[in-house]
Amino acid sequence: MCGGKIQTALLVVSYTMYLLLGAIVFQALEENAEKEQKLAVIQMKEAFLQNFTHLTVADVEQFLKNLTEAVQRGVYPVGNESQVELNNWELSNSFLFVGTVVSTIGYGTLCPKTVAGQIFCVFFASFGIPLNIVFLHHVGKMLSLLCEGLGKCLYEKGMKKKKIKFLTLLFFLVMGILVFLCLPPFIFQVVEGWSYSEGVYFAFITLSTIGFGDYVVGKRPDTNYRPYYRPLVAIWIIFGLAWIALLFNLLTTLLEDTEKKLVQDLHKMGKAGKKNEENQKRYRPARFSTEQPSSLGSGGDAQKTVSLAA
Template structure:
């Protein structure tokens, strides 16, 4: 008995199959992250404990309570976006441009977590702002994505009329669209972030994907270093990049979903076709009436003889 017969007898619902595949995929990812990051995290913890011991030995007047107090000050300053280097004062995170970027991360559900409202009024407003802003953001992004798709199809139809080759033209237009979006929303921002944030290229490309996919871990956040002076256009450029990048990535994900659905439909048609052929073949073999009719056709003389 082959795999097809086993699945056919089991009659496993497709949703259950997808659920099992999903769970297995997540567990495999967990194992890989555990192996890649677990050992490194243990080394980081050991190094931190060693640094803490050396710090207490170097500054004998600093006990455990004093160290915790200093750590609390550093944590609060980092959360407020203030620099502890020198005596200069800054505006912190809650200046207008940073607040606008924060509002964009709320409605896009990125949620870096590096800043958050601390006042009761700010927290309540954030709830209602997100409640109406998230659906609005989805509608706008969907509309922008459709306009991008219309432009792509118009270009494809124009080139198709010139060349007369539909499949090659559509493939070429899709390929150019993907490559252009990759350059515009990943490669160029990667270079900008590397220059203005001091990140490596791998860190910058990682930040680009984590942001545009709305995962938003918050381990890397642009325009948030209190020790750096950013140009005025930087926040505006970031907000524009996030908005149009989300629309482009949503379009790309929709294309990927469409491809997977077509493959699924093709696989189902192939599976059902194979099954119907097997059933029809078995019916012809097992049906004695069919065998008798075939034998009669062989033995019956032809009318033209």
């Protein structure tokens, strides 16, 4: 028991330090490059506002193209030069980024632009994704042990095993849905300004690792986020991934068991049908011929009949 606790503590510390170290490295590699990109975009916008009456159609098209590329790189041309100080690679946001990397969510709204950052991301993900799988597996075991403990408590009170299995499964589903899908949207509604349905949508798309990137936390340029907000979101994502992985595994097992049962039932029905056919053939009454024997016998018989008649 003591060895298991030490192993768990070492895994948690190693995982946390790995994410924190990755966040620090990404911040150091990408922060200055993003500031330069923001400054270039703001200067481009100012030049457009000063000369927009003399611009040709080709100039406007080029401006829109540059603007679109800036937004795709995560640089939003809103505000003035004071907005340059608000970078996407501050430590809290960088920590959220590394969480989305090792969890393979990959929103796409924030990604390394420098060559050093991209190369580091390859090596960081190569070791971080297996580490994340091990960590999620351990968290899943902890959740399973929690359900087993509840089952033992109910069993000691004299409850039947089938009922215990149903109640523990119900507890696992209800608590997971409340903690990971129903309660977080209220926080997103207050902090991000989303509707509740949008928050539920974001929670499921994130925890299922689909990660469209149409809704991402901490991206409103006019909002001052608390430093602990995005790290808490990263922690919610990690534990939510463990829960939804167990849920998907449970649903997969349920579907496989249902498929096996259907195949077995169809096989039994086929065997029963064949057996009925064999029984019908075995006990079918014999058919007797009703045809009369032919009056034309052999040649000798015909001669005897003629002689008797004479």
